[in-house]
Amino acid sequence: MNDDLPTIEVLAEDFEDLKATVHGxxxxxxxxxxxxxxxxxxxxxxxxxxxxxxxxxxxxxxxxFILWLSGDKYAAELSSLAGWVRDLLAPTYLGEVSSSAPWCASWWAHPAAVARLHATWLAWQELTNPETCGLTGPSVWHRDHLDPMLAQLRASDGPFAGCMTNPDRPQHTLLSVPPIGPLLPPPVPAAP
Structure with a gap:
């Protein structure tokens, strides 16, 4: 058998992706x-x-883009997102918290987390709707949206790196944000 040829499983997945695209x-x-x-x-x-x-x-x-919203619009969008995180994401996909897979109970305080979770939630809404995605939508959502988002958020150097790594000792630490403006060193005084 030629090792360069794709497997039946790969071809079947590609075929299902093509079917979903054509359906769209x-x-x-x-x-x-x-x-x-x-x-x-x-x-x-x-x-x-x-x-x-x-x-x-x-x-x-x-x-x-949720980070561009403000006031009531931001609050409403964040509230809807929080329901999805609480009811679906957390109980189904988060698993155990550890130093190699941290999580923050105050995830909404991390703009990078809010942006990634919101984008994944929007994709979930589209790709779990059979009228817009076909039968392979959930698989595409897992592969293209959920898995990369969780890998980024829960990475040891991700937005939650300073937060809870042990369920018995919850903590919440925001990483510092660089100041806005030019990042120039202070001027060196002239030699006397």
């Missing part, structure tokens, strides 16, 4: 076709200009 494209095509048909009906009924105004008002819904 088909859903997008269906959505776009529906929009074109609605626009054609609007134009045919003499509402072309009103349809254009509505089109200008309608902006694509993109997920927010």
């Amino acid at each position: 494209f088909a859903s997008q095509l269906e959505h776009n076709t529906e929009k074109v048909n609605q626009l054609a009906i609007t134009v045919a009924s003499g509402g072309g200009q009103d349809g254009e105004k509505e089109k200008e008002k309608e902006k694509p819904k993109t997920p927010p």
Whole structure:
């Protein structure tokens, strides 16, 4: 047998990924076709200009980058994320805390953790919806989002490095943040 040839398992996974991608494209095509048909009906009924105004008002819904939100929007997004972390992520995927896999009970105080957890949560919402991802969505989510995120957060030099490494001795330590502005050394006094 040739060692350069992919295994059946690899080919099956690739095939499932391709099926999910094609399903996503088909859903997008269906959505776009529906929009074109609605626009054609609007134009045919003499509402072309009103349809254009509505089109200008309608902006694509993109997920927010949570660290760019503020006030009530940030609080609402963080609250939803916290529910997902508490109810799904922590009990299912975190396992034991150790020096090689730290966790912080105050994860929301670490902006890098909030950003990574939020991005993974957004991907989870999309990739566990059978209408948008097909049957391989959860597998893709685990491989492409969950596993890399956990590896980064729980790394010995990750955002939780100074936090809880022993469940019997919880601690929370934020790593220092460099000051904003040029990082120049202080001027050297002139020799007398």
